[in-house]
Amino acid sequence: MPGRQGANRVTLREVADHAKVSVATVSRVLAGNYPVAAETRRRVEQSIQALDYVANVHARALAGVAPRTVAFVLPDVRAPAFAHAAQGVEEASAEHGALCLICTTQGDPERERAVFQLLREQRASAVILIGGVIDDAEYRARIIDLAQGSRLVLCGRPPVGQVPAVEYANEAGAHAVTQHLLSAGHQRILFLGGPLSGPATTTVADRLAGYRRALGHPGWTQPAEFTRESGYQQLCARLPEDFTAVFAATDLVAAGARAALRAHGLRVPEDVSLVGYDDLALAEDLNLTTVRVPYEELGRAAVHLALSGGTEHEILETSVVVRGSVAPF
Amino acid sequence: MPGRQGANRVTLREVADHAKVSVATVSRVLAGNYPVAAETRRRVEQSIQALDYVANVHARALAGVAPRTVAFVLPDVRAPAFAHAAQGVEEASAEHGALCLICTTQGDPERERAVFQLLREQRASAVILIGGVIDDAEYRARIIDLAQGSRLVLCGRPPVGQVPAVEYANEAGAHAVTQHLLSAGHQRILFLGGPLSGPATTTVADRLAGYRRALGHPGWTQPAEFTRESGYQQLCARLPEDFTAVFAATDLVAAGARAALRAHGLRVPEDVSLVGYDDLALAEDLNLTTVRVPYEELGRAAVHLALSGGTEHEILETSVVVRGSVAPF
């Protein structure tokens, strides 16, 4: 192992001195984009090794050679769906030789602003935004505003003005599972999910829209937050009633719904059929028929879009994963 | 909204000109650590607004004011345990006003090296490392090597040489659940988990050690990777046998074990008791008695340790969470 310098403050200058050449020469062998005598190059490389020289990105960036950096901004890494998207972003960034920053905001617009400020200071090449949102005028204005600073790409949300986005076929997926339920003979299907009060996020709104389009009428809905707990309580509040199937807006909600059904002595799928959305790992545990959302692909696509500079509106496909939570009625 | 500049290349100089002051003055109102006439400050602030000026971290860093950056290096963000730790790291970093970088390595030492190189170039204030490892000489050498570049803190692993670490009472937790099983009258307890071949990671090794210490003898073990699938298959391979309880090395493994038990017509806990480790969300779904590991705290503690520059070896507590998967025997 070469002699290490601890705090590692070795500069180009020192390497140059050590190798008895000028800084320009060292810079050249480092960049490798300019002819350097073999012997000289060897000597320089040795010095670099010996001193354990590590280039300083800051100096480099200032001199015009900025490393690519893509930032992924999300409410919370612990949410499986977001974690999967993050994985996709990470992988795609690495493939592009870009460093990946992951920043969480806890859904707080204030923190989101702070994070963006930080990212602008960092001169991030691109920032990708994910997380449920209510698509109102205030929100759209905020996005337009944020987009000024750096290249912005929306993920799992509709595009806003000139700000590009990569989405998944959310409404279509909801339509498909509902259709699946309908084909099995179900007629009274309860949609479980949505805000307990106030406007819905685009995510729920689209799923609800797909459900309604398949049904051909407004159907029946029971609000519930995107948590297991809420799914449990909100369905209990609705039980007993005469629906034969439940469409939970999320796998997590479905997990809660399933528990609620059981608590009321109802079996899945014998007594009540149940479907979810997202296809998280727990859907398999629960043997839950659900809609698969390609979260990792979503992240990857966002990175490509961000780095390619495109402005198209990409929409990834969703598909229903049939397991054992639906029985014919 | 102020007039935005798109690519945002406004410099201090321009702001100074706009406000008819010197760059030093602008720098001062920005830093706020030096007296500036109220009127002047107001004018400068207006110019900053008008031009939508955003400081350049790189220039700043080069001039000596480096922003704190803590990097969290992990195998995979999708693993719930790691995601929770990441959340802790993120929050603690934010509290310290530090930017948080999250980098994944897929457990590939090569990628790990590349990431470290990148982080050194970034002049990261600290890097925190998490993920299962086999504690051999090669590994220890690698850590020592990596630690040269920047401030390193190990997370959920034992310290190596001068490299500090924050762990959780892994062995003690395993001892405690085993004791819990013993108290319920169980004697033949199977430990499910561990490498199918080769040496174990410190994580399993410690859990196994706790199990054995409680038992007072080597006990019975069946290898299994840390996945639901492996838990299922490896337990099936062992069934039927006459143990009355299973200690799964991980909640995920426990989920698989539970499915295997069911597939063989065995009920939990009536026929066989089952415990896991980690206390992930799914443990609650499964009504699984398990050991709670404070992953978020682990992440937070690592950040504090990293930023405080301490070198202590911190060990967080674990506790057994009693749910309904254990019955007296």
Added chain:
DNA sequence: CTGTTAGCGCGTTCAC
């Protein structure tokens, strides 16, 4: 209180 100026570490013309 405010302006001038010298670096921070590196890439990049230019001359040699």
Added chain:
DNA sequence: GTGAACGCGCTAACAG
């Protein structure tokens, strides 16, 4: 092929 010198945007003395 190689070296000297300027500038990237900003902070921190140092003078006024």
